[in-house]
Amino acid sequence: MSTPNEAQTAARTERSQRRPVSSWREHHGWSAANSLRRLASKPVGSLLTIAVMGLALALPLAFYLLLSNVQSLGDALGRNQVINVFLKTDQVASNAQLLAKKIEQHDGVANVTVKSPQEGLDELSKMQGFSDSLHALDNNPLPYVLLVQPQDGVSADTANQLVDDLRNEQGVDVVQDSGTWRQRLDALLGVGNRAVLILAGLFALAVLLVVGNTVRVDITSRADEIGVLKLIGASRAFVRRPYLYAGIWYGLFSGVLAVALAIAIEFALADPVARLSQVYEGKLHVGGLPPWLLLAVPVAAAVLGWLGARLVSAWQLRRAA
Amino acid sequence: MGNAVIRFDQVSKRYEGGHEALSQLTFEVAKGEMAFVTGHSGAGKSTLLKLLALIERPSHGHISLDGQSLAKIGQSGIPKLRRNLGMVFQDHRLLMDRTVFANVELPLVIGGIAPLERGRRVRAALEKVGLLDYERQLPASLSTGEQQRVGIARAIVVKPTVLIADEPTGNLDPQLAVEIMGLFAEFQQIGTTVLIASHDLPLIKRIKKRVIVLDHGRLVADVSAEEVL
Numbered sequence: 001m002s003t004p005n006e007a008q009t010a011a012r013t014e015r016s017q018r019r020p021v022s023s024w025r026e027h028h029g030w031s032a033a034n035s036l037r038r039l040a041s042k043p044v045g046s047l048l049t050i051a052v053m054g055l056a057l058a059l060p061l062a063f064y065l066l067l068s069n070v071q072s073l074g075d076a077l078g079r080n081q082v083i084n085v086f087l088k089t090d091q092v093a094s095n096a097q098l099l100a101k102k103i104e105q106h107d108g109v110a111n112v113t114v115k116s117p118q119e120g121l122d123e124l125s126k127m128q129g130f131s132d133s134l135h136a137l138d139n140n141p142l143p144y145v146l147l148v149q150p151q152d153g154v155s156a157d158t159a160n161q162l163v164d165d166l167r168n169e170q171g172v173d174v175v176q177d178s179g180t181w182r183q184r185l186d187a188l189l190g191v192g193n194r195a196v197l198i199l200a201g202l203f204a205l206a207v208l209l210v211v212g213n214t215v216r217v218d219i220t221s222r223a224d225e226i227g228v229l230k231l232i233g234a235s236r237a238f239v240r241r242p243y244l245y246a247g248i249w250y251g252l253f254s255g256v257l258a259v260a261l262a263i264a265i266e267f268a269l270a271d272p273v274a275r276l277s278q279v280y281e282g283k284l285h286v287g288g289l290p291p292w293l294l295l296a297v298p299v300a301a302a303v304l305g306w307l308g309a310r311l312v313s314a315w316q317l318r319r320a321a
Numbered sequence: 322m323g324n325a326v327i328r329f330d331q332v333s334k335r336y337e338g339g340h341e342a343l344s345q346l347t348f349e350v351a352k353g354e355m356a357f358v359t360g361h362s363g364a365g366k367s368t369l370l371k372l373l374a375l376i377e378r379p380s381h382g383h384i385s386l387d388g389q390s391l392a393k394i395g396q397s398g399i400p401k402l403r404r405n406l407g408m409v410f411q412d413h414r415l416l417m418d419r420t421v422f423a424n425v426e427l428p429l430v431i432g433g434i435a436p437l438e439r440g441r442r443v444r445a446a447l448e449k450v451g452l453l454d455y456e457r458q459l460p461a462s463l464s465t466g467e468q469q470r471v472g473i474a475r476a477i478v479v480k481p482t483v484l485i486a487d488e489p490t491g492n493l494d495p496q497l498a499v500e501i502m503g504l505f506a507e508f509q510q511i512g513t514t515v516l517i518a519s520h521d522l523p524l525i526k527r528i529k530k531r532v533i534v535l536d537h538g539r540l541v542a543d544v545s546a547e548e549v550l
Contacts, residue, residue: 023433030430041418228414231374232428232475233404235397 027238035245038218049214049250053207054257057301060200061262065289067192069273072287074185083163084176085146091171096144099169103148106165108158110149117142143173156183204304207254211247211308219243219316226317236317243313244306251305255298262289325349325385326483326514327373332382334368334538342368343538346382350516350531352482355509357525358518360535366518369535370487373516374408375399387482404432407476407513409486413468415460415475421447422456425474432479446474450504466497473504477513484508486517490524502528 039046085103087096093116100112120142148166150159163177219226229239266288327350334343343365350356358366371377372384375391384391386402394402415424425446429439447453450470452463460468469489476484486505490498502517502524509515509530519525525532534542 020433022435026433026436027430224414225416228416229427229431230400231376231403231408231410231414232431233400233402233406233479234431235400238400238431 027241031238031241032245035242036249038242039246039249046250049210050253050257053210053250053254053301053305054261056203056206056210057254057258057297058261058265060196060203061258061289061293061297062265063192063196063199064293065262065265067189067196068287069269070185070192071189073276074189081150081159083148083150083159083166085148085166085169085172086174086176087144087146087171088173089141089143091144093144095171096146099171100146103146103166103169106162108151108154108162110151112149113147115145115147117144120145156186204300207251207301207304208308208311211250211305212312214250215243215247215309216312216316218246219313240313240317244309247305247307247309247313248302249305251301251303251308252298254305255301258301259289259294259297263294324352326352326354326387327516328383328385329369330383330385332372332379332384334365334372334377335380341538343372343379343535346535346538346540348533348540348543350514352514353509353512354531355506355515356517356531356533357528358516358533358535359520359522359525360541361520363537364535365538366520366535367487368538370485370516370518373483373485374406375402400431404428404479405481405483407479407481407484409469409472409476409484409489411488411491413460413472415468415471417460419459420456421452421458421460421463421471424460424471425456425478428475428479442478443474446478449477449507450474465492466494466501469493469497469501470504473501477508481513483514483516486515488519489517490519490521495524498524499527506530 085099087099093114096114096116100114103109103112117140121140124142148162150162154162159177163175166172166175226239329346329348332343332346333341335341346365346369358369360366368377372379372391373386375394386406389402391402416427419427422443425443426439429442434442444453444456447456450473452467452470452474455463455467455471460471463471469492473486473489476486484505489505490501493501498521505515505517506528530546532542532544533540534544
């Protein structure tokens with residue numbers, strides 16, 4: 001057995017030889033494991049807190065998913081957008097063909113189809129209720145019609161310019177543009193996107209407050225333990241660290257839950273969306289949340305949890321001291 | 322006294338509200354010495370220990386511990402001071418939701434000792450207090466005496482130069498109290514300076530160590546071990 005002086009000298013030497021980095025790592029490992037153990041020791045309370053936070057984070061995600069799909073639907077419908085150009089009744093086939101070739105050269109035009117007055121009449125005669133009325137006509141009153149199909153993904157501005165240009169063409173009587181609804185939808189989507197951002201901000205604040213309050217209650221209920229830790233030499237950082245990790249765990253788990261809920265919503269929508277896509281001949285590609293967002297949400301939630309815990313623990317531990 | 326580890330020099334402590342807990346207290350405890358601080362309730366025993374652990378600061382006077390002036394230790398230096406000071410409390414101050422092992426390990430975790438070394442030292446401390454077989458148990462499943470032994474193991478696991486105890490036998494029956502005091506005497510024998518606050522005079526007489534007697538915060542007697550004999 002070593003002498004008293006040797007034992008105490010050895011203890012001092014050991015203390016002085018400790019590597020700060022490994023010690024720091026061990027402290028963090030211990031605090032992380034300790035805070036997880038605390039969460040597991042009160043499973044119902046922890047799960048309820050995580051569920052509340054997870055739902056709060058899932059709501060903006062669900063709205064984001066909804067909006068991005070409405071946007072996608074709008075894109076798909078936009079691809080079916082056709083501009084109907086009604087020529088004056090005095091325009092003959094050669095005029096219609098010439099104008100069609102000219103329009104095809106226009107920016108943003110995919111193709112132009114010429115529909116003759118006879119084809120128009122045939123279409124009308126197939127419609128219920130028109131057949132008898134058309135027989136009463138002495139001659140065909142329908143004009144040549146050019147069906148102008150804009151290119152996929154053409155911007156609203158380009159489409160509007162195209163419509164204006166078509167109206168100014170010689171021999172054109174009326175231009176019917178079905179794209180106005182798209183502008184309205186885009187405006188509504190803009191409002192929706194802004195609302196999602198505001199909601200996300202509000203729910204992030206809610207997460208911050210929930211974590212903060214949970215940590216506050218935890219610190220209050222562990223006042224005796226904190227006192228013991230301080231008496232045996234724990235620094236303020238050491239005392240606070242498990243609470244910061246608790247905030248990180250709450251945030252991380254709630255973020256994972258929110259992503260899981262968003263994925264569940266995607267799955268729930270998969271069947272009806274597939275049917276909708278068939279209606280649009282497969283042109284409707286409804287996507288889920290982007291992978292970067294699925295990763296970013298738990299990370300951002302963990303940061304929020306840490307921040308909430310940090311703000312409250314600094315204040316609460318000062319009070320406890 | 323040249324090799325004093327604990328030194329009080331004209332130390333007074335007046336709490337807010339005017340109560341003077343200690344007055345002009347001067348004494349020294351040598352390296353490797355064991356001493357009792359005794360006196361009636363309110364004599365200032367606990368205040369004296371609080372000043373040593375920097376739980377309180379003196380109103381006047383100067384205290385040094387292991388050659389270091391406590392007045393020079395700022396708020397940020399207190400944890401380091403306490404990490405090198407073994408403290409035992411009457412109410413044990415154990416964490417009841419952690420095992421005996423985890424309780425004793427705690428100061429080593431705080432001190433940044435590596436896990437393998439922690440395990441070795443915790444078991445050595447538990448063996449010293451006779452609780453090696455209890456390491457996986459929760460403190461609530463132990464008797465009061467056993468809980469106090471866990472508290473002592475936690476205090477000695479850091480190999481402190483100074484061990485202070487505030488009424489460590491206050492909740493124990495006489496036989497257990499003697500056993501606990503025997504443990505403190507063992508630590509003194511391996512060179513640890515031990516200062517114990519106790520009002521149990523019969524027990525103090527039985528242990529036969531130096532006795533510092535306080536009354537209303539003043540030092541009224543300082544009886545050496547030989548004089549106790």
